[in-house]
Amino acid sequence: MDTIDAIKSRRSIKSFKNHEITKDEIDQILQCAILSPTSYNIQNWRFVIVTEQKLKDEMAQLSYGQKQVSEASLVIVLCADLKAWEKNPERYWKNVSEESRNYLVNGIKQAYSGNPELEKDQAIRSCGIAAQTIMLAAKSIGYDSCPMEGFDYDKVGKLINLPDDHIVTMMVVIGKSAKDPAPRGGQLPLSDVVFENSF
Template sequence: MKVFQAIEQRRAVKHYQKESKMPAEDFDKIMSAAILSPTSYNIQHWRFIRVTDQLHRHKMKDAAWGQAQVADAAELIVLCADVNAWSDRPERYVANSPQESQDILLPMMHAFYAGKEQIQRDEAMRSCGIVAQTIMLAAKGLDYDCCPMVGFDREEVARLIHLPKGYVIAMMIAIGKAEKAAYPRGGQLLLEEVLSENHF
């Protein structure tokens, strides 16, 4: 599927074929595309929890107030971020850069994030938003459907996945084969309503 088709056809699908499984090569292809997503300073804040145990899936479904896609979709990913990734061995993020670039980027990265908790969290969540879209478009390109989700008890999901201190949960993404198509788009704003030039 071409990229513009994937963008046009991607929808938040709520109902999935329960018996449909995703071949390992498809999952690997989606996730290999995901980790190519851009991040500020190449920090790669994202951390993915793939929930495969069915009992665990049902506990996650309870934490998501009974939403069926959590248990029924072929795959469920809890998309998290390490808010402090900027300070965790940052030399890893520039390891393949020329030494002169490393000498500039590492101090710059520290100056940009150190002591700025809101910026640290904002950047982690931006990274998660970008990687989530990559996952969904890659999945659609392989003819799967997805449902990005923020409707769940974050504290309970954090407990279930043993979320480490300093990490945040951005969303969950259910991926699989649709049982029922999504409803028509609810009400798309016109481009003229959301696009300005130079200023509001």
């Protein structure tokens, strides 16, 4: 599917058919996800994929009973490693010259060291970008999706054994829509949201 068509046809789906997604399809979506940009290429996102029905049902309960979590073919919990920047950062730039690599690694350390606010802000930015990539990749191979923030983050974290230096940022559920979505609620015109050079 053309990228523009995927963007225009992507909707947040709340009801899914019973459908089993294949491992190859999951891998295809995740191979796209890891191409999402991150600050200094630290690749701080971590993806917990959930296909086991019992676990999806538990997550649905932690999502205030939202049925799309248990009905989905795949639930992706987007987490972030807050300390990714200091875990062998040379590996993020292994394909560049040693001089460039040293310069970039030094920049990473200067930016993130002693800056927990930046760690968290970049984690959320990185996962937000990856979530959009995931949804568009899913749409391009015939799947629908729904981004989700309505769930108990702490309890979902415990359920997936989230490490102490990670956070849960959001979830994306993926599957085959059980019915056509309702018309869009209404998009603001460009004139309301676009400003040239300044407000």
